Amino acid sequence: MAKVQEHLAALQTTIELILKISGSAGASVGVISNGEPHDSHYGFMDHRLTRRPDVDTLYGIGSLSKSMLAQTFANLVAKKVVSWNDTVHSILPEFDNKDKNLTDNCSILDLLSMRSGLPTFNNLWYQGNSSPLVSRSSLMSMVNGMQTRFPLRSDWRYTNWGYAVAARACSNHWEWFAQLWLQNGERTGMLLRGSWDYRSMLPITSQKIDSATIMGAAGGVCSSTRELLLHYGGLVAALKQEIDGTKTDSPVFNGLATLYQGQIAAGQKVETSTQYTLGWVKGCLPGRVGLLSENAGLLEEAPLLGKDTKPQVLFTHTGSLAGFTTTAILLPEMRSAIVVLVNTKASCDSSDFIASAVLEKLVGGTGDHDFVQMASTTKIQHIFSQSHISPASSMDGPNHGEAATTDSVCDTRHYDTRHQPWIAILNKLKGDKAAPTESDDKMETFTDVEAPEMFTYEERVYYNHSS
Structure with a gap:
């Protein structure tokens, strides 16, 4: 038990730097090993920077929901529905x-x-x-x-x-899924500590995705570190029993043999050890993880994790919504699981890098990977790919905390705080700095936006940190 907590403590600086470099507002990191939960938390929950997230802070978990829908189907199959x-x-x-x-x-x-x-x-x-x-x-x-x-x-x-x-x-049983997995409807908000060079942080409403929306089943679950560690801890224990052939007559989780069997090679045209199961990517260590992460297309090569360790199967998945990125990893042989919940859609998938760093520590890999440098490299690649900035022109951008210089004027809009936080928005008119204003404590999620890029579903906010 103490060993896992020591690993998390040793990674504190690495995690903080990954969050800062990526432009992530805050995060919760959880590990469960042999039934013992451990957690650490970063960033702030309120605009006055006084409250940190904790084990009960709620996040949208995005596509981590998929395995839960698959589990619901396994229960229906067990009941012969x-x-x-x-x-x-x-x-x-x-x-x-x-x-x-x-x-x-x-x-x-x-x-x-x-x-x-x-x-x-x-x-x-x-x-x-x-x-x-x-x-x-x-x-x-x-x-x-x-x-x-x-x-x-x-x-x-x-x-x-x-x-x-x-x-x-199985719409007749949809309400069962909704009641089982989608019970937490409100997310606890976190506030960014600041934005970094050539980027700004945009407070946005949480992605509306629940049992009433078209993609609720694919990504609508909202959960906390405590709840997910309880769920994944029970799951890896059940999978370990399945591996050891010591299944119980009254299993908590039905259909594990089907749920966690590789159904098709994922990400490549040829047979590979990386396969998609039902809501999970199945791989092995030593190996490369993060197939579904946005980082995968931005790194020249994903790091080889678990070098010089005993081979073992693992299951991974990521989630991504407006304002959230998440990663979960299951290690059945070790009866361990990792979950990382980030409350920002940042310039790289910080949840993936953090989960990989924790995984490497947990299994004792000898790869000596620099995940902070990977976050920095991926951030730069993301900026170039999204905004078509050349490396040379990127050096001529605005100073820290300043808006990009354009021929425009700052347009400030006011919103009723009962519905939308009061924020300052910079439109493409004639330009100067825009400063954020005091808003209530219900601002929830953030998106890290590169200065030259304007997304269709977001409006850019520039923060003046001198105020």
Whole structure:
């Protein structure tokens, strides 16, 4: 028990630097090992910088929700309500894609393992200033009109749409899922300590994604470090029993053999040790993790974790919403799990780097990786890829805490604090600095925005730190 806490303490500076470099407002880090939970927390919860997050602070966990929906289906299979191989069309006749093979043969298992061929198309629902502009009632007409990216079961592609359809297929039991996993509706807010060079931090409302929205099943769970460590701790204990062949007659978790079996190679065209199960990426150590993280496309090569350690299977997943990034890692052989919850959509996935640093400490890897430098490199690559800044011109940007110099004027808008925090917004008019104002303690999440880039669903805020 003391050893894990020592690892977290030793990583404190590393974690703080990763959060600062990435532009993350705050985070909660949790580890459970042999049933013993450990946690550490960073950043602030209120605008006066007096309250820190704790083990009960609530976060949107995004796609960490997927394994929970899959577990709900496993419970239904155990009760013989559905079968993994039932076709979606037989359960949900309105599932009628123009790809006849998909319509006739796609199963629940195909949807949850992301081998259906449905496209990613997140921009069709992830929009509207953190509020989706399409309703749940539009789901089937949208999915039926989508063109598949590959023939059924021939490849893998990350998509939220399959999880939304799977939930609709068992809509009679949707309320069960909602009551089981989506009980926490309000998120506790955190405030950034500041923004850094050539970036600004934008307070935004939490992504509206719950049981009433089109993607609630794919990413609508809201939870805390305490709750997730309890859940993942029980899960790794059950998986360890499954591995050792000591299963109980009355399991807490049903269907583990199916849920955690690799269904298809993930991320590559050839057979690989990295596979997608049902809501998890299955890999092994020594190995590379973070396949689903936004960092994966920004690093030349992901670090090899667990070097010189005993081979073992692990399961990982990440989550990302407007204002949140999350990472979870399961280590069944060690009966251990890691969860990192970050309350900012930053310039790199800080949750992934932090979780990797904790994992390396926990398993005793000898790779001597510099995760702080990786965060810095990834941040720069992200800025260049999003804003088309050249390395030379990036050196000529505004000073710390200053707005970018444009031919424009600062336009300040006021909002009723019962609905929206009072903030200052800089529009593309004629320019000067804009300072944030006092707002209530219910500001929730933040997005780190590069100065030259304007996102369609966000408005830029520049902070004057001299005030």
